[in-house]
Amino acid sequence: MKPIRFPFYIRLGFVLIILIALGYLAVLGEEVLLPLLFSFLFALLLLPLTDFFENKLKWSRAPAALVSVLLFFSAASLIIYVIGLQVAKLSSEWPLLKAQVASLFHNLQLWLQSTFHINMEKQAAYINNISQKGLSSSASLIERTVFSLSAIVLLLVFVLVYTCFLLIYRKLLMRFIVTAFTEQYISIIYDISAQIRYIIRKYISGLFFEMCIITILACVLFALLGIKYVFLLGILVGVLNLVPYVGIFTALAISAGITFATSDGRHALYVALVVLGIHLFDSNFLMPKVVGSQVRLNPLIVVLGVVLGEMLWGIPGMFLAIPYLAITKVIFDRVPSLQAWGILLGEEEHPPKKVKRMIRKVKNKEQAI
Incomplete structure (x- = not known):
């Protein structure tokens, strides 16, 4: 039976509907998908270290994965600790910082008074009004900050746990993917x-x-x-x-x-x-x-991906956009029916200079004839 091939505009409509549905599901499942997608990238990064522990040191899979994740977490914690020491050192100069800001503020007031003829009393009244509005919203700001910090800590915990499990059960996941497709697609x-x-x-x-x-x-x-x-x-x-x-x-x-x-x-x-x-x-x-x-992604696609990632998941989405666009391009390039989309995601390929010269010579000969 000959397969049915729909016109391009119908296929494009299906693609747009699928993209909209995926975007909606991504927003709904942010709490699950965000740590899982980060964990997948970290698992790929730590895979050579885990293979080293398993093949060279003859460790079993669970200890190898756990030690790899702990080493990665320790290195990241060391960097954060060093940054924290520098920030603590900076906080010791807080009085100097306050004096510098106060001097800047005073100079700004003098400039506003001399340029726009706004006296000090009006400036002070305006600033007091702004500060009162800021104080009224400070409680909600502190609440959002505490919530954001707790969400970041929870995200890191889930990323570490998911990364460890992905490294342990990576062969099972690969076997599932292979089994889900027919034998002709295994290679x-x-x-x-x-x-x-x-x-x-x-x-x-x-x-x-x-x-x-x-x-x-x-x-x-x-x-x-x-x-x-x-x-x-x-x-x-x-x-x-x-x-x-x-x-x-x-x-x-x-x-x-x-x-x-x-x-x-x-x-x-x-x-x-x-x-x-x-x-x-x-x-x-x-x-x-x-x-x-x-x-090897098209810069336009990279910009669009980063913007869409920020719209979906904020700054974490911006980090995830480029690697997952690269993964999508790899899949599109290897599936015949999706190769056109892979071309759209990729960079424009320029022929070598020798080929360009040969094409130019052929065109000149055709014009001469």
């Missing part, structure tokens, strides 16, 4: 699985390598400029740089603000210029070489 499934493992490991390790380079570069440049809290600001720039498109500007604002509060405006300007220079170096050279070469 394609194993090929897709191998490509996904390779791309995600390279992508995450590339991000970590990029973060280390950006952190070291920022620390060195800040130290040469005589900026205070070099290590804290360097880590801040390196970590926030991982947030696509908005992270580097957040790092610029925070770094310049801390420098202005602990030094002067000239050093704050230097910090802003250094962060912008690092961003240009990263986006034009480092990111395409270290990370971009692993995913």
Whole structure:
């Protein structure tokens, strides 16, 4: 029996309906899907370490997975502890920061009075009005902050637990996927699985390598400029740089603000210029070489994916957008009926220069004839 092939506009309508349904389910199932998707990425990252414990040290699967997750958690905790020490050191200069902000505020008042002829009493009344509104909403702000911190801690716990279970039962999950399809697709499934493992490991390790380079570069440049809290600001720039498109500007604002509060405006300007220079170096050279070469995604699709990820799940969705777009592209490229969508997700392939010259010669000959 010949398979029925619907027109393109009907197939496109089905795709749009499926995408809308998936987006709705993603919003409803955020509490379950978010830690599970992070855990899947971390499990792929820790898989070589788990295989090392199982194959080289002859450990059983559960201890190997547990030790791998604990080592990863310990390394992340060490980084957070070092950052906490730097923040505690910064808090010791709180009186200086208050004096700097008070001086800035006083100068701003004088400028407003001389430029717009707004006297000090009107400015003070306006500020008191704003502060009263801020105090009325401070209780809800504190409540939201506590809730956010507890949600982050709960998310981390679930990510660690899910990662451990995914590493332990990875072969069972693979057997389920293979059994769910007919025998003719088994080789394609194993090929897709191998490509996904390779791309995600390279992508995450590339991000970590990029973060280390950006952190070291920022620390060195800040130290040469005589900026205070070099290590804290360097880590801040390196970590926030991982947030696509908005992270580097957040790092610029925070770094310049801390420098202005602990030094002067000239050093704050230097910090802003250094962060912008690092961003240009990263986006034009480092990111395409270290990370971009692993995913090979269309920049337009990346931007749309990051925006949609933020709309669905906020900042965690922005982190998850790029790796899961890369996974989707791998699947689309290997399924014949979805290869057109894989082309849409990927970069435009340019033929080599030799091929371009040959095509140009053929066209010139045809025009001459």
